[in-house]
Amino acid sequence: MLWSKRVLNAGTAGAVLLCLLCGPGAVSQIASSGPATAAAPPATPSPTPAATGKPPAPEFFVLIDPSHGGDDKGAVLAPKIFEKDLTLSLARLLRKELEERGISARLLRDSDTTISLEHRAELCNQQHEALYIALHAAEPGRGVRVYSSILAAPQPAVGSFLPWESAQSGALARSNAVARSISRELQKRDFKTLELQAFLRPLNNIVAPAIALEMATDRADVKSLLNSKVQSAVAAAVASAVEQNRERLGARR
Amino acid sequence: MIPRHFQIAISFLLLAILIAGIFIIELRHSEEVKTQQGLAAAPEGPEAQGKEETIRVLVAYDDDLALRWRTTQAFMPDERDLRARAALRAVLAQYLQTPSPHPLAKGADIKDVYFLNPDTVIVDTTAQFADGHRSGALLEEMTLTSLIETLNANVSGISKVKFLVEGRERQTLAGHADLVSFYPVSAVHELAREFQ
Numbered sequence: 396m397l398w399s400k401r402v403l404n405a406g407t408a409g410a411v412l413l414c415l416l417c418g419p420g421a422v423s424q425i426a427s428s429g430p431a432t433a434a435a436p437p438a439t440p441s442p443t444p445a446a447t448g449k450p451p452a453p454e455f456f457v458l459i460d461p462s463h464g465g466d467d468k469g470a471v472l473a474p475k476i477f478e479k480d481l482t483l484s485l486a487r488l489l490r491k492e493l494e495e496r497g498i499s500a501r502l503l504r505d506s507d508t509t510i511s512l513e514h515r516a517e518l519c520n521q522q523h524e525a526l527y528i529a530l531h532a533a534e535p536g537r538g539v540r541v542y543s544s545i546l547a548a549p550q551p552a553v554g555s556f557l558p559w560e561s562a563q564s565g566a567l568a569r570s571n572a573v574a575r576s577i578s579r580e581l582q583k584r585d586f587k588t589l590e591l592q593a594f595l596r597p598l599n600n601i602v603a604p605a606i607a608l609e610m611a612t613d614r615a616d617v618k619s620l621l622n623s624k625v626q627s628a629v630a631a632a633v634a635s636a637v638e639q640n641r642e643r644l645g646a647r648r
Numbered sequence: 649m650i651p652r653h654f655q656i657a658i659s660f661l662l663l664a665i666l667i668a669g670i671f672i673i674e675l676r677h678s679e680e681v682k683t684q685q686g687l688a689a690a691p692e693g694p695e696a697q698g699k700e701e702t703i704r705v706l707v708a709y710d711d712d713l714a715l716r717w718r719t720t721q722a723f724m725p726d727e728r729d730l731r732a733r734a735a736l737r738a739v740l741a742q743y744l745q746t747p748s749p750h751p752l753a754k755g756a757d758i759k760d761v762y763f764l765n766p767d768t769v770i771v772d773t774t775a776q777f778a779d780g781h782r783s784g785a786l787l788e789e790m791t792l793t794s795l796i797e798t799l800n801a802n803v804s805g806i807s808k809v810k811f812l813v814e815g816r817e818r819q820t821l822a823g824h825a826d827l828v829s830f831y832p833v834s835a836v837h838e839l840a841r842e843f844q
Binding site: 462463467469470471478511512513531533534535536540542545546560589591592593594595596599607609611 | 710711713782783784785786787789792819820823824825826828829831832835838839842
């Protein structure tokens with residue numbers, strides 16, 4: 396079973412309602428033709444093979460999204476210290492921590508590549524991951540902020556279509572549970588945490604449980620975010636929480 | 649007879665309470681002065697219409713990542729769209745002053761506000777509002793929450809809000825916060841409570 400994006404109709408005020416069509420037999424079509432078939436903007440470079448390539452995704456895996464990348468630097472934390480680089484290094488550490496716990500993990504990008512938010516969501520929904528984790532880093536504050544989605548009144552599914560803007564609705568309870576677990580694990584390791592439901596793209600567009608993490612720093616203390624021990628501790632906390640929720644996340648299959 | 653060391657301890661305690669009280673009063677006073685100064689930093693625009701009112705604005709404070717209600721003076725027209733714009737500009741004025749509790753780029757302003765229907769409002773911002781906004785999930789959420797809650801506090805009957813930038817839809821404010829969706833005011837209200 397795989398999700399592919401289709402335009403269903405035009406929504407309120409010209410907003411396009413993009414939907415996800417669930418249907419068997421679409422896997423080979425999308426996997427073989429790559430992201431270009433998923434209505435990606437022509438200028439968008441291909442994402443890393445880690446996200447789209449073969450072999451097919453394992454039964455249970457976590458898709459890690461190092462946010463931003465390429466032309467999109469994200470937050471500029473200090474001269475020449477960009478959010479996009481920090482998220483990538485944290486993503487690699489998180490993948491390592493998950494794999495050490497026997498959990499498969501893939502990165503949505505493993506290089507300095509530009510991928511639009513819509514395209515990120517498309518790729519996620521094609522992959523059919525058990526959990527999507529977006530990574531961010533920004534000022535101000537300290538510790539780690541853990542976000543799950545806020546949904547406007549979820550629109551009902553139309554047949555096998557899900558409304559693009561509330562595709563997350565079916566997974567939101569599991570997203571919130573994972574977010575709580577991650578907060579607890581971070582607190583155990585003495586990280587200050589803030590858990591919020593927020594309007595962050597592309598969480599609402601993702602069918603699987605989806606959360607976002609933001610490592611926070613004050614300008615004077617940016618170097619602490621670059622510290623590999625700090626990043627490893629964050630990655631270990633997140634991986635530990637995912638491990639604890641493995642059954643809950645796998646239950647959807 | 650109260651032992652001497654108790655007397656000394658209680659004296660110190662009372663002194664500490666007194667100092668803390670003075671500090672809090674001073675802090676509150678300085679924030680109210682800043683709120684009033686915000687009027688002088690109001691975005692440039694057409695002559696104020698309506699009568700001057702004391703309105704509530706929800707102001708973001710980066711120092712402690714909080715949103716707090718403040719009162720300020722603003723000229724508030726009777727028409728809902730103009731009233732909504734005036735309220736939004738009053739909160740932007742807080743951010744455009746120096747020092748600012750939550751700095752926005754110079755030129756950040758509300759170009760227009762219009763109602764799609766009685767409960768759905770579209771807020772059109774200037775390019776500087778989005779282009780100059782600092783990137784960060786929390787910072788962006790704080791800005792939008794502050795604006796939506798201020799709108800909701802000063803114009804009745806709004807249930808959904810959407811933001812445009814120079815009349816066009818944009819994916820995010822500065823890389824994180826959603827600008828595509830219509831923000832449900834009730835959900836934003838819950839989010840705002842988390843910040844208070």
